[in-house]
Amino acid sequence: NAGVMQNPRHLVRRRGQEARLRCSPMKGHSHVYWYRQLPEEGLKFMVYLQKENIIDESGMPKERFSAEFPKEGPSILRIQQVVRGDSAAYFCASSPGLAGSNEQFFGPGTRLTVL
Amino acid sequence: AQKITQTQPGMFVQEKEAVTLDCTYDTSDPSYGLFWYKQPSSGEMIFLIYQGSYDQQNATEGRYSLNFQKARKSANLVISASQLGDSAMYFCAMRENGGYQKVTFGTGTKLQVIP
Numbered sequence: 159n160a161g162v163m164q165n166p167r168h169l170v171r172r173r174g175q176e177a178r179l180r181c182s183p184m185k186g187h188s189h190v191y192w193y194r195q196l197p198e199e200g201l202k203f204m205v206y207l208q209k210e211n212i213i214d215e216s217g218m219p220k221e222r223f224s225a226e227f228p229k230e231g232p233s234i235l236r237i238q239q240v241v242r243g244d245s246a247a248y249f250c251a252s253s254p255g256l257a258g259s260n261e262q263f264f265g266p267g268t269r270l271t272v273l
Numbered sequence: 274a275q276k277i278t279q280t281q282p283g284m285f286v287q288e289k290e291a292v293t294l295d296c297t298y299d300t301s302d303p304s305y306g307l308f309w310y311k312q313p314s315s316g317e318m319i320f321l322i323y324q325g326s327y328d329q330q331n332a333t334e335g336r337y338s339l340n341f342q343k344a345r346k347s348a349n350l351v352i353s354a355s356q357l358g359d360s361a362m363y364f365c366a367m368r369e370n371g372g373y374q375k376v377t378f379g380t381g382t383k384l385q386v387i388p
Contacts, residue, residue, distance in 0.1 A: 200381050202378070251318075251376075264317065264318035264320070267318075
């Protein structure tokens with residue numbers, strides 16, 4: 159049973175380009191969360207999605223960032239016109255969304271470097 | 274106000290000794306969950322242990338135990354018989370059940386195990 163998969167593992171972009179980060183949740187999981195970890199810091203919640211719905215995007219910057227979780231395929235975190243401050247590790251986590259489920263399973267992260 | 278506070282940026286422990294990593298939290302939600310994650314230098318987030326706010330007993334998982342003191346709002350992680358492979362960043366985290374399973378992380382403690 160494969161865990162949460164994220165690709166690419168490392169992504170380098172120049173300022174002004176777009177970054178697309180993909181997350182495939184664990185099999186049977188319908189809830190996806192994106193977190194950002196800046197260097198030397200803890201993880202910060204960005205957005206929580208269920209299939210075709212954004213449930214909570216209170217941690218997402220208002221501009222340039224968007225997320226989707228389509229009916230088919232992985233969840234995508236999209237960053238337009240990247241700036242150096244976007245350099246960070248972006249983690250995706252998934253859960254089955256069942257009442258009483260205690261754990262979010264994390265992917266290995268995508269490390270974004272903006273030159 | 275910080276929801277999760279980890280006051281120890283770095284800790285050292287001798288191999289085979291026990292170590293306690295501190296975590297305090299702040300919430301007005303009567304129902305919540307507390308987590309500890311390990312992040313080795315390779316970067317992945319590894320789930321260690323979970324404590325629910327209504328759990329009567331402290332959680333244990335192998336060499337990990339959670340010292341849950343509800344009145345003090347503390348959830349310290351105890352690692353017994355430290356091993357060199359325990360050297361990593363450790364993050365305390367909380368999910369408030371009114372918050373769509375969004376998890377809030379502390380800033381982490383870097384543990385180094387000395388041979």
